[in-house]
Amino acid sequence: MSATTPAGQSPIPAAAPASLSTREPQVPADRLVAEMVPPPRFDSARFATYIPDPGQPSQAEAVRVLSGFAEGLGGAHATGAGKRRWFARAKQPAPAGPRGVYLDGGYGVGKTHLLASLWHATPAEPALKAFGTFVELTNLVGALGFQQTVRTLSGHRLLCIDEFELDDPGDTVLVSSLLGKLVEAGVALAATSNTLPGKLGEGRFAAADFLREIQGLSAHFKALRIDGEDYRHRGLPEAPAPYSDEQVTKAAYATPGASLDDFPQLLGHLARVHPSRYGALTDDLTAVCLTDVTPVPDQSTALRLVVLADRLYDREVPVLASGVPFDALFSEEMLAGGYRKKYFRAISRLTALARDAKPLVAG
Missing domain, CATH: 3.30.750 (Transcription Regulator spoIIAA)
Structure with missing residues (x-):
């Protein structure tokens, strides 16, 4: 040539x-933490740029619910109060009821766009918000260790988890324990998946043997169903x-x-x-x-x-x-x-x- x-x-x-x-790239742990932001494709994702399908009312409803959820995460700590207050906040009792939202729907309905929009709309400094896929979150635990991951993420106002899937029993117990600790610290959660939280792990392993952990995960979230066709191929x-x-x-x-x-x-x-x-x-x-x-x-x-x-x-x-x-x-x-x-x-x-x-x- x-x-x-x-x-x-x-x-x-x-x-x-x-x-x-x-x-054969080597990725230090601090890079894994620093990169917990929406990926480049979703740098400009906002609720205003999400185009709901007129034939799918659940999409417009999701924008409304998530906009309100973001507004509810404002307050005295939203303008860079620093992590010292956040750790103090960890001593507060966890709020009753679900502490997060769970976007369930087929592929290509814009769940990641909505999750990134929530991250951008949440009134907190970027350092107090984390965004990553489920795989990236479990990799972070592997790099930092469980306790250090808890300490690192407990200072955050919001944790967004994209593509939430449980592929083995070890992940079930790990994530259940991690999210439980973060909810106790006052961290809000948001996740996307193609599987309702009560059905995670179904068809992959003996989910019944880990029902308690799966039900514990489900209790952290209020499920929000988003219907529609794959936008990546809609009319193209x-x-x-x-x-x-x-x-x-x-x-x-x-x-x-x-x-x-x-x-x-x-x-x-x-x-x-x-x-x-x-x-x-x-x-x-x-x-x-x-x-x-x-x-x-x-x-x-x-x-x-x-x-x-x-x-x-x-x-x-x-x-x-x-x-x-x-x-x-x-x-x-x-x-x-x-x-x-x-x-x-x-x-x-x-x-x-x-x-x-x-x-x-x-x-």
Whole structure:
């Protein structure tokens, strides 16, 4: 692959694209804490920019309820009173009843937009608000330890948890204990999921064995149902079909800041990188180019791909691919199983990113 040069001169080799498969980022714990803010895609998300579907009254109702919830988090401590008062506040009795809101609905109805809007609308300094996915929250506990995580987040006015899912019994007990401590400290909670809080873990593990913990989680939230169709594909053309290996490779070389990877090789590399570092894996990329996309071979690989798809979507990184279309990534068995909502979300988001990548292919 060579750059264009004047006639009579030797071609200048183009710089090779980056490769995700060679990156092994190290993410310090303080970065995990500092990055607990809405992702770049939702920097400008506000209640006023959420466009409710006129045919789905629950969407407009969600804006009304969440706006009131944000206003209710104002008060004497909302203008930077400092963490000393917050720790003092932790000694106060926890308020009766649910201390949070739980946005339940299908993928693509704008739950993350609403959650980010709540974060922005809450009258407190950014350092007193935290926003992260469920995976990022459990990764934070792994990096800091349980007690330090409690101390760090107890000084916050609001904790927003996106994509709330319980994939194993250990997470159930961990998150139940963590949120209980934070509610006692006076921290307000908000979460999104495709599963009602009382149904978390259903279809994934023996949820009945952990019913007490799951019911404890549910008690912290008032559920708010949001109905609707996937906005990412509402009224839009179908996603572009996969390109050829040659088209993807040429686009990768022609796009500054793009990466180029063989898809099966990338999947193997993801198994060696902790999911907490998938965001850092994509640092400074303008596009991700993948050749030979094939169906994922097993559920562990599929779940890692879901996390990568989420991080790429958060960061608005287009994805150009050859091979099978993204709606063929997961087997029928996977799409009918307990993680099906995660897989459908990944398909939805990757399809949107594939649409964003269409301009990268010349002609």
